[in-house]
Amino acid sequence: MARIEVDVEQAVGQICSTADLAHNLSQCQTLVQKAAEAGAQALFLPEASDYIATSAASSLSLVQPATTSPFVQGLQSSARQHSLPIHVGLHEPGASGKVQNTLIWISETGEITHRYQKLHLFDVSIAGGPMLQESASVEKGPMLLPPFSTPVGNVGALICFDLRFPEPSLALRRQGAQILTYPSAFTVPTGRAHWEPLLRARAIETQSYVVAAAQCGRHNEKRVSYGHTGGVDEDGMVEGKGAGGVEGASEPLVAMAEIDLGYLEKVRREMPLLRRTDVYPEV
Numbered sequence: 001m002a003r004i005e006v007d008v009e010q011a012v013g014q015i016c017s018t019a020d021l022a023h024n025l026s027q028c029q030t031l032v033q034k035a036a037e038a039g040a041q042a043l044f045l046p047e048a049s050d051y052i053a054t055s056a057a058s059s060l061s062l063v064q065p066a067t068t069s070p071f072v073q074g075l076q077s078s079a080r081q082h083s084l085p086i087h088v089g090l091h092e093p094g095a096s097g098k099v100q101n102t103l104i105w106i107s108e109t110g111e112i113t114h115r116y117q118k119l120h121l122f123d124v125s126i127a128g129g130p131m132l133q134e135s136a137s138v139e140k141g142p143m144l145l146p147p148f149s150t151p152v153g154n155v156g157a158l159i160c161f162d163l164r165f166p167e168p169s170l171a172l173r174r175q176g177a178q179i180l181t182y183p184s185a186f187t188v189p190t191g192r193a194h195w196e197p198l199l200r201a202r203a204i205e206t207q208s209y210v211v212a213a214a215q216c217g218r219h220n221e222k223r224v225s226y227g228h229t230g231g232v233d234e235d236g237m238v239e240g241k242g243a244g245g246v247e248g249a250s251e252p253l254v255a256m257a258e259i260d261l262g263y264l265e266k267v268r269r270e271m272p273l274l275r276r277t278d279v280y281p282e283v
C-alpha cells in the first residue's frame with residue numbers, strides 16, 4: 001500500500017452541468033485552474049460532468065466516445081497544462097445502444113489511465129418526489145475497478161447511487177483503497193435526508209477518506225441537484241464544509257480536503273475492524 005509521509009491537499013469540485021457540453025467543460029476548466037492555484041495534488045469532479053440531459057433520448061444523442069470527445073480532450077489538456085490529475089464522471093457509448101455512466105482518471109500527463117462504470121442504477125418513483133429511470137438510457141457496469149495508486153493515495157471509485165450499498169466500499173477497502181470517491185448528482189429530497197449520513201457511514205466503516213464531488217443547482221426545468229460537495233475523513237468528520245453545499249447554487253467551486261495517510265494507517269491500526277467471517281460471509 002502506498003504510504004505518503006506528508007499531508008496532501010485534494011480539491012473536490014462542484015458544478016451545475018446542463019446539456020451544453022462546451023459550457024460544462026468551461027466550468028470544469030475553471031475548477032482545474034482554482035485547484036492548481038490552491039496547490040491541490042488532484043481534482044475530483046462530479047458524476048455526469050460532461051452533461052445532464054433532459055431526457056433519455058437527449059442523453060443518447062449527446063454521448064461521445066472518450067477518445068474523441070472535446071469535453072474529455074479539453075480536460076486532458078488542462079491536466080497536462082497544470083500537471084494535475086483529474087477524476088471526472090461522464091457518459092460513454094455502450095454496446096447495447098444505451099450509454100454508460102463512467103468515471104475516468106486522467107493523469108497529470110493527460111492520459112486516461114483508469115475507468116469505472118457505475119454498478120447500481122437509480123430507478124426510483126417516489127410519490128410526490130423524484131421519478132427517475134436511469135436504466136432507460138444507461139447500462140449497468142459489469143465489475144468493480146480495483147483500487148489504483150494516485151498522488152493522493154489508493155483510490156476506490158464508485159458513483160452516486162452506489163453510495164447506498166456498503167458492500168462495494170468494503171470490497172474496495174479490503175483490496176487496498178484509502179480513498180473512496182462518490183461523484184454524484186443527488187436529488188434534493190434524498191440528498192437532504194441521506195447524503196451526509198451515508199458519506200460519513202462509508203468513511204467510518206471502511207476507515208477511509210471519502211470524496212464527494214457533487215452536481216449542484218438547476219440543470220434544466222426537470223432536474224435540480226442537492227450539491228453539498230466536500231470530503232469526509234476516516235473519523236467521519238466532514239472536511240471542506242462551507243465551501244460546498246449552497247443549495248441551488250450554480251457557481252462552480254472547489255472545496256479543499258486534506259489527506260494524511262499516516263493518520264489513516266494509525267486509525268486502522270488503533271481500532272482494527274476484524275470481521276467475524278466465521279459467522280457471516282466476507283464481502
Ligand SMILES: O=C(O)CNC(=O)[C@H](CS)NC(=O)CCC(=O)C(=O)O
Binds near residue numbers: 051161164185187190
Ligand atoms: O442523469 C445523468 O446524466 C447523471 N446521473 C444521475 O444523475 C444519477 C442517475 S439519474 N443520479 C443518481 O444516481 C442520484 C442518486 C440519488 O439521488 C440517491 O441515491 O438518493
